[in-house]
Amino acid sequence: MSSSLGKMFRVTIFGESHGPCIGVVIDGCPAGLMIDEGGIREELRRRSPREPEISTSRREPDEVKILSGVFRGYTTGAPLCMLVRNEDVRSHNYHEVRYRPRPGHADYTAYVKYGGYNDYRGGGIFSGRITVAMVMAGAIARKILAHFGIKIIAHTIEIGGIKARRPSMELIEELASRSPVGCADLKASAEMVKVIKEARRLGDSVGGVIEVIALNVPPGVGEPVFDTLEGDLAKAFFAIPGVKGVEFGAGFKAASMKGSEYNDQFIIRHGRIATKSNNAGGIQGGISNGMPIICRIAFRPPSSIRRPQRTVDLRTLKETVLRLQGRFDPCIVPRALPIVKAMMAIVLTDHMIQAGMIPRVIKE
């Protein structure tokens, strides 16, 4: 286990799906940041299941409790610990999967790695529930970035094979906020909802793709050779359960482009250096170039489905059939939007501190 991320803004996560709580400690948070618990709660609300027809029925109030690092409403520079209690827990559903790992889940690998001592209830620390900790830390990071004019937006661009068209950059956020699946192409959004409902009806699930964009990141963020901005962002995104691919700018499409098409020509825009296109996704040589940082993240379909599946009994090494019961999300993508934004904010904050762009005390 290695549950910490970051070098100068270091996030440590703890808690399990069916334990008493999910928590996070942030080490290296600048002092002087005004903390607004309402803002954190609002982010958590976006992560919560919303429309009953397209998500799980597990409901949690997710009230944040700050245990340290904040005094009289401002961060102190000391480690900031935040907790959310787990409440709507129904552990009896999970006993049957203890020795019969669910296909697609971490049940089997966790069993092997931790010698069967892992908390298998609800997937333990491998549950999507752990992303509550990411969102809490991300809310702090986004507050810091906002102080420097940096904004992070995310929208759904694919669900269950339905692809969305990307509107102009300025409209994305507003349009996506009107979609129950966070898709800025409202026509595609309607189809996505249909696909999710159909999957739910069939006891199945669907995957999708999220695009996340950071605006106004100054040039010079990123620490190559190895701590590139792409590398550290990708590492952070792969910690979100269900992510199987990450690409920046033109991404996999760049593989079929010619250099003369791909290369972003330098121009002067509003008196500053910019690039005409943004196939690099705002990152060159692992360092931000001042253009929007654009990243797309592929989510596999949620593993928990009600359709019968083959598995193996870990005690007898005999094949068997698994029929899962419980409350499952037919599609994780809409709820993953705030998680993706959180992870991007955490990595950018850490890197901007490393680059000397965020001071140790912020005067708000």
Add this chain to the structure above:
Amino acid sequence: MSSSLGKMFRVTIFGESHGPCIGVVIDGCPAGLMIDEGGIREELRRRSPREPEISTSRREPDEVKILSGVFRGYTTGAPLCMLVRNEDVRSHNYHEVRYRPRPGHADYTAYVKYGGYNDYRGGGIFSGRITVAMVMAGAIARKILAHFGIKIIAHTIEIGGIKARRPSMELIEELASRSPVGCADLKASAEMVKVIKEARRLGDSVGGVIEVIALNVPPGVGEPVFDTLEGDLAKAFFAIPGVKGVEFGAGFKAASMKGSEYNDQFIIRHGRIATKSNNAGGIQGGISNGMPIICRIAFRPPSSIRRPQRTVDLRTLKETVLRLQGRFDPCIVPRALPIVKAMMAIVLTDHMIQAGMIPRVIKE
């Protein structure tokens, strides 16, 4: 700059394209490993430009010199430093790009980040030349992994829009070795060669996709929540110049699959737990599950092209036109095969030491 990778098997890189050498220090290498300089040289040879018609004409003998950490042919447990001299260097070609950043390159971001003090000749540390260090360290890591029966293979699956069909796992290596571009689909390989030659003729360049596979990795490798195997592999791959996307198993295609299609059902094969399909690419919950680890990596086309491009003069902030001269690779993908294998080997070695699967002394 952060030029170290790994926690227990820690690789530190130094050197620039037009400096005296490229070097690497490995800290945490197990003692007792027999070091065969010929094997390292052979890996470097694969990374060297081969067919004159499809690659740069820069030629370097790339003789490895071991400066520390090896005594009487075996690793001692002390830091292992290896060097390769730079020889075929023609720096005068690069003076003109000092203040006129090449589109697609790190020239601009390096200039901003290092205040103009960066060594701009040949891209300095942002040059593909730095991958010599990765290949040297990877040769050591692959030797360690071989001791545990682990094998890494890589093949080209796309160049310039030409996609290859993947043969059965057992044939990949042999077939790819017969292709000048490392593609196991020999018909596609011939077309890829044509595409590269055409790009070279036009003073242009093309990108591609590499698939890398690790066989016989035991289950239990990977340290979630944050140091997942996918995350650390992706981070390592994004350190290779030109990488813009990384995906595991079904990858981006997983986004359009249903859970009932995607989930890899558990079965018993040869008396051991396996999965029927391998959409997870051998990794579940960030931990290896014993199946082949499969990863695809997208490379943008090389940035250096002879076709005229727009850029900006950094002194005057005036737009201008850049006409590059020099020796350029029209496609980096074939030469990237050993680099990709090296990075996978480095990450796997580091993670297996973390998991307690590789001892501190190897008795060969």
Add this chain to the structure above:
Amino acid sequence: MSSSLGKMFRVTIFGESHGPCIGVVIDGCPAGLMIDEGGIREELRRRSPREPEISTSRREPDEVKILSGVFRGYTTGAPLCMLVRNEDVRSHNYHEVRYRPRPGHADYTAYVKYGGYNDYRGGGIFSGRITVAMVMAGAIARKILAHFGIKIIAHTIEIGGIKARRPSMELIEELASRSPVGCADLKASAEMVKVIKEARRLGDSVGGVIEVIALNVPPGVGEPVFDTLEGDLAKAFFAIPGVKGVEFGAGFKAASMKGSEYNDQFIIRHGRIATKSNNAGGIQGGISNGMPIICRIAFRPPSSIRRPQRTVDLRTLKETVLRLQGRFDPCIVPRALPIVKAMMAIVLTDHMIQAGMIPRVIKE
């Protein structure tokens, strides 16, 4: 702030003296360890003020709450979070020191570093109260070490100028347990108690020296050049409030010895390699040699005293006089014994995991 210690067994601390709680997260704890909350409570009890006449009157029940990482009484391999609530808090005493830093305390440096946003009540995170987190983590580490036959003992060898004679190794623990100040020389112990009482009567305080010993550590623990066992132990001890010196084996006395006196000659004892003397304190070249690891730690007198002291008002930069009121410890040394043992256990556990001597799953 950097509140994490360790590489493979990583301890992260949070909480403040007058905040809601003190907590710790352990990342990298082996799975399968049976957790006994009573044992942790017992360690905390030793850290609590005992004899009213020689310590503070602040009283806390210090009930440990485990928030994650333990399932059905065994560690799961996931991050282990433990909390203790702060209860007997009287914050009103501290308002007057906000802008008038206490001599000897971290009030001034914390004010400068965190721009005045630090939680100054009771010293915030600089309070001795934070050592509750160290003791909790240490209790887990000591449990792991006990599994491998390693035992850590500590005793007071100096308080307020009174020096103790060290009895034979086997008697230390039993004799020290009979002393209210943890001193195995019971005659010196009686004098130490007198010195502490006298200091308390005068509104003053006294310092002292603790010796901590680890028995049965196998040879080969320690990661030079930089992560030496001495270096990592010293770093851990200096994190305990009040420590100003650390020495191993003969320590400062070694400076006046001749090589022929100092060098520990190798001999065979009970069929195994040992050294005749132990001036090296069980560590050579930064690596354990199998002999007892012996370390002495100097504590300055507690800073909070009732005698009037000069200070400066941080708002006016005028000199002023400070008369502290509150509940102060005239001597921290007796309560520091379990803290010192905890830190040694944490470092040894981390290093033994690094050396591959502790597996990732312990079968108890």
Add this chain to the structure above:
Amino acid sequence: MSSSLGKMFRVTIFGESHGPCIGVVIDGCPAGLMIDEGGIREELRRRSPREPEISTSRREPDEVKILSGVFRGYTTGAPLCMLVRNEDVRSHNYHEVRYRPRPGHADYTAYVKYGGYNDYRGGGIFSGRITVAMVMAGAIARKILAHFGIKIIAHTIEIGGIKARRPSMELIEELASRSPVGCADLKASAEMVKVIKEARRLGDSVGGVIEVIALNVPPGVGEPVFDTLEGDLAKAFFAIPGVKGVEFGAGFKAASMKGSEYNDQFIIRHGRIATKSNNAGGIQGGISNGMPIICRIAFRPPSSIRRPQRTVDLRTLKETVLRLQGRFDPCIVPRALPIVKAMMAIVLTDHMIQAGMIPRVIKE
């Protein structure tokens, strides 16, 4: 092995006593620093054996070669690698110690830890020769600190039981430079020389104590809870071969002081906050307070002596007698002065970057 130190200014060391070279890589060095090889050479010269009568007869020209990270005389921000060749090597002297570990040395622990694969010639990486790498890195760090007005001085305060009186702070450097053993008390210096010569005559060795002082360090440097300034300095000093104790300010003497004596009262001096005394050695709560940082470091006598010693044959586990021949230093202290200064400079530079006090680009 873990041969890297530092978080943002990261020093990695490689090389062995009898290998081809000693080298160091600095990762995270600010760009724009003017590099003067003469200055580095001068530091190395101070580390070299000087007076033939009081030190080893091994002589090396120690010419520094910069392999990367410097372009046109300025640091580029890329990893800076420096090398010194080993020349005056006489390996045949060491074959006899392969299986007969020298008392006081790391021969035995290295043999155990690295399974007998360690390079035993001259102690391999455990040799004092490795400190050449520390001095090279320290020369860079001292250059950076000088840019911010910070100065580091060191002097010998004890050798072979002879203790020196400390002159006033301003005189230390000048007086110490006139002593062959770096002692500012010239009367004590003469006695120290005598003691060393006598030890040499008898085939024996003597230890000593160095005091190192950093002037003009701004308040606010240090990252508690765990990365305290004392802790990171102590860890760095314990990496120097032969160090057995480290203390700050009043150090071990603080243990016998009363709080009313020890506490450094705050006063106003030249319009700024200062302390009247400096028993804290310039560090409170792990953070610098603006006063001189004062540290004392105890060195055991060098282990290699010509007098016969008992040891054990590692093959037969039989006791035997060792009679060493070769070129030995009867006292390492005088040569350790630049090493101690180097380590302090490295740690301070790293911490000041962490604290945001040193920018990523320095304009000289």
